[in-house]
Amino acid sequence: MPDARLRLRPWATLGFLLLGALLQLNCSLRKFAIGKLGDALAQSGSTYASDDDPELVKDALPFALKLIEGLLEQRPEHRGLLLAAAGGFTQYAYAFVQQPSEETDSLDAEGAAALRLRARNLYLRARDYGMRGLEAAHPDFGRSLHADAAAALGGTQASDVPFLYWTAVSWGAAISLSKDDPDRLADLPLMESLVRRALQLDEAFDFGALHEFMITFEGSRSDTMGGSTARARQHFQRATQLSEGRRAAPYVALAESVSVRLQDRAEFETLLKKALAVDVNARPEWRLSNLVMQRRARWLLGRADYLFVD
Numbered sequence: 001m002p003d004a005r006l007r008l009r010p011w012a013t014l015g016f017l018l019l020g021a022l023l024q025l026n027c028s029l030r031k032f033a034i035g036k037l038g039d040a041l042a043q044s045g046s047t048y049a050s051d052d053d054p055e056l057v058k059d060a061l062p063f064a065l066k067l068i069e070g071l072l073e074q075r076p077e078h079r080g081l082l083l084a085a086a087g088g089f090t091q092y093a094y095a096f097v098q099q100p101s102e103e104t105d106s107l108d109a110e111g112a113a114a115l116r117l118r119a120r121n122l123y124l125r126a127r128d129y130g131m132r133g134l135e136a137a138h139p140d141f142g143r144s145l146h147a148d149a150a151a152a153l154g155g156t157q158a159s160d161v162p163f164l165y166w167t168a169v170s171w172g173a174a175i176s177l178s179k180d181d182p183d184r185l186a187d188l189p190l191m192e193s194l195v196r197r198a199l200q201l202d203e204a205f206d207f208g209a210l211h212e213f214m215i216t217f218e219g220s221r222s223d224t225m226g227g228s229t230a231r232a233r234q235h236f237q238r239a240t241q242l243s244e245g246r247r248a249a250p251y252v253a254l255a256e257s258v259s260v261r262l263q264d265r266a267e268f269e270t271l272l273k274k275a276l277a278v279d280v281n282a283r284p285e286w287r288l289s290n291l292v293m294q295r296r297a298r299w300l301l302g303r304a305d306y307l308f309v310d
Contacts, residue, residue: 175188
């Protein structure tokens with residue numbers, strides 16, 4: 001059977017030929033054309049999100065992301081492209097780099113470490129695109145955030161929530177893979193300020209995505225580090241309410257953070273079985289995400305004897 005990446009190469013060639021043709025146009029017409037193409041690419045995420053073949057998406061995404069980066073070189077402040085880059089690199093890093101690193105760690109520690117480093121770098125790239133999106137609407141946002149986070153975030157609006165979310169998620173993921181880097185860990189309060197501002201502006205964003213993030217953020221930290229299993233459960237209840245129980249992510253997040261932390265194996269297994277019972281076809285726009293999270297649920301169930309001490 002031909003390699004999937006070989007089947008994608010003609011499309012990759014076509015995309016770069018199209019980008020090359022756009023660059024030959026005069027300046028004003030080029031900007032207009034690239035802007036239109038950028039708008040189309042920025043809105044194409046649903047095509048990937050509804051796919052039922054994660055491996056196909058894994059092979060296709062790198063080309064799409066590099067095409068977006070090529071367009072951003074011509075339109076560096078295009079917010080649609082910046083948002084697509086922030087979200088795209090974050091999701092690719094989690095589903096196809098970080099998760100495989102964890103699955104193979106016991107078999108190839110050195111290879112898994114290399115994958116974790118790559119995932120961290122991809123998360124930081126996503127974080128930078130998200131920050132650029134915020135700065136496109138709020139000049140000098142990054143510097144202001146470090147100088148006075150409350151003042152910088154006070155100027156953000158509901159339209160900024162997608163950027164606040166993806167910047168926080170990618171930043172938080174990079175921090176979680178940098179436990180040996182004190183400077184990176186010092187950024188945790190800034191990351192937290194972004195997601196809490198997003199919750200203030202639109203707590204129901206993307207059917208509970210912010211609450212899904214907060215399940216892990218609150219549940220995986222000890223009380224002395226500012227975490228809270230009680231607050232994690234509150235976010236779980238709100239996330240499942242907003243998604244009507246049709247997303248696997250909240251169940252996996254609560255099981256992996258709170259259930260493991262409290263050594264409650266019964267709850268752990270119940271939650272993961274609920275994640276596996278989610279109908280991936282009930283909401284096509286969540287199909288790929290649910291398939292990725294169900295894969296993680298099966299992997300976690302297989303590690304139960306390692307995660308729990310009888």
